[in-house]
Amino acid sequence: MNETKRPPQDEELLTPQGGGGGTGSTPMGLPPDSPRGIALPQVEPEGPGEGPSAATGGGEVGAPGMPAKKEASALRLLLTLALSGALVGALLVFVYLWSQPLILAYQAQVLAESIQEVLKGPDHYETVFVYEEGLTAELPPGVDSTALDRVYLGFDAQGHPVGFAVAGAEAGFQDVIRLIFGYDPATRQVLGMKVMDNKETPGLGDKIVKDSAFVGAFGGVEAPIVGVKVGRSTGAATEVDMITGATISSRAVIAIINHRIEALGALLEAYHQEHANGAGGGPGVEGRP
């Protein structure tokens, strides 16, 4: 059934493309023009001009149409597709192998830069995993780290911890906003915030990245953060002015930070204290109210 159905389909496909233009224009062009006595000499040179071109058109279209006339076998169709699929697949494997390390290196670089930024330039940092209700820098052997939640603890030149870089993601106005922020559990202060990924409205919501006053306001604000409308600020240390026209996006940024601190705050504090003492008895809690 399929075999008999195919050829008419192809002819239907091919005829309008190739001959359609030519044959359509000649009957349409000639009859209305020929009765007009005066117009005829004008049309006359055009008619023959179009005729041959349409004829050659038909001839040339015959070339790609040829296989259709010859009725290419199903095996040949299958082979063509299988072969071309295999070839491009192999090609793409090579491109993938070449590009993947570069892509991963770039992502790692972006993360490292972001950590540097939100922790205000730590001397170095280490990755700390959230594992079995606690924080640990060294996982027991055999544990797959890829799926684990993690934070990054930054140290100053003397080896004192300066704060954690914590990544978070939640729904914004259009799509998930991914950001990273620095947090010092000792003072309960957010050190800095950087949006890493967002699809917020250009010109409005994306001000959460571009508005330096908003981004800067997260440096030194105390958690939990309260977002206030511009002009309503009471000067409290927990307040951040939200962006006019981007209330939902601003609120989402604040919510991400608050939720992450709420979830991890106690763990971070404990780990920080333990580490601050471990690193030479640094007074990690002096700033606490």
Next chain:
Amino acid sequence: MKHTTPQEDFLKGIWRENPVLVQLLGLCPTLAVTNSVANAIAMAAATFFVLVGSSFLVSLLKKFIPGEVRITTYILIIATFVTIVDMVLQALFPVIHKDLGAFIALIVVNCIILGRQEAFAAKHSVGRSVLDALGNGIGFTITLLLMGSFREVLGNGSFLGFRLFGDSFEPWVIMILPPGGFFTMGFILLGLGWWRGRKAERSEIRHWAHSLRAERKEGAA
């Protein structure tokens, strides 16, 4: 099919048969990613590469591709080039790749590219097909640049990221939002239509004046 010179194959896509401004093909990327000049350039470059590469391969392989599966094969070829562009952009220009997002992958279904394969590359020699693709690619690039310049200058007060106006300039945010794309496209097409109409009118007047003069001459004689 008219016989054309290689020069015509190249030039027609740039202006007279411009894929976007005249044929109104490929409107989706034209409207979607022209909110800044940089994005317009990146999109145009990506499409340009895919178009030229696909036209080259399709015209080279046209004899081996059975008519029944030609569209499938064209799409396969186009998709391969798009995937390569996608990966290369992601590896070498990650910032641009992030901005263009899904629209790189959507080049696969760009009508300009498939249209050139079916209408031209499948019937012409390799050289001609590449010329045709180059012309159309340049035509597409010009349009995207035009759109991107208008929209970024008005909607963000900048060109390629450089601020053009002082702080007193209030950007027309709408111009870099989706409606701005439609506005810009509409006004460009309106202007083009007006210009064409005027040109046609003028040539008509000239024609009429010419025949009038000829008539007078005849009358004088």
